[in-house]
Amino acid sequence: MSTQTKPKKHLSFTALRKSFSVVLSAIPDTRHKNKSTYSQHDIVMSAFACMYFQDPSLLAFQKRLENKLQSSNLKTLFDVKAIPKDTQLREVLDGISTENFSDVFSNMFEQLRCPQYTYARLMAANTTAQRK
Template identity: 35%
Template sequence: MPERKPRKHLCLDSMIQLICDSFAKIPDHRPNQYQDKISLLDTLMYAFAMMHLKYPSLLEFDRERETEELRFNLNHLYRVKGKIPCDT
C-alpha cells in the first residue's frame, strides 16, 4: 500500500489561517478613527478563540487573558496582533 500524504489544508493551523483570511475581508465601518483602536480582525479572532477554546463565559475568558499561556496562544495560534479586547 502506498503511504498517505498528510493533508496540510486540513490541519488546525491552516483552518485558522482560512478563518483569519475570511475575517480580514470584512470591512470595518466603525466611525471612530482612533489611532490605537482595536482592529476588527483582532476582535473577531479574539471572539473565535474564546469559542474555540470553549470558555463558559466572556468574563472567564477576560479574567484569563492576562495569563502568559493564553496571551501566547492568542498571538501565535489565533494571530491577534494588537491589543487584546476586553469587556469595557
C-alpha cells in the same frame, strides 16, 4: 492492517485559521478608524478563540488571558496582535452581520468535501469501529 493517512496541510488548524483570516479581512469595518483601538480581525479572532477553547464565559476567558502564557497562546495560535476588552469585543461583534461569515463555512466545507479526505476519514472510522 493499519491504514495511516498523512495529515492534510490544507486541513490543519493553521491553514483553516488562515482561511478564516482571509474572510475576515474582506468584512467591511464600519467603525471610525481614529476611534478604533483594536483591529476587527483581533476582535473576531478573540471571539473565535473563546469558542474554540469552549470557554463558558467571555469574562472568564478575558481574565484567563491576563495570564502571560495564555495571552501568548492567543497571539501565537490565532494571530491576535492586541487582546480586546470584553465591552469592545461585544460592541464590534454585535455590529457585524452574520451573513459576512457565510464564506468561512463555505470555504471550510469545500476543503472537507475533498474526496480523498472523505475516504481517509471513512477508513479511519471503519478501522476504529472494528477495534471495538
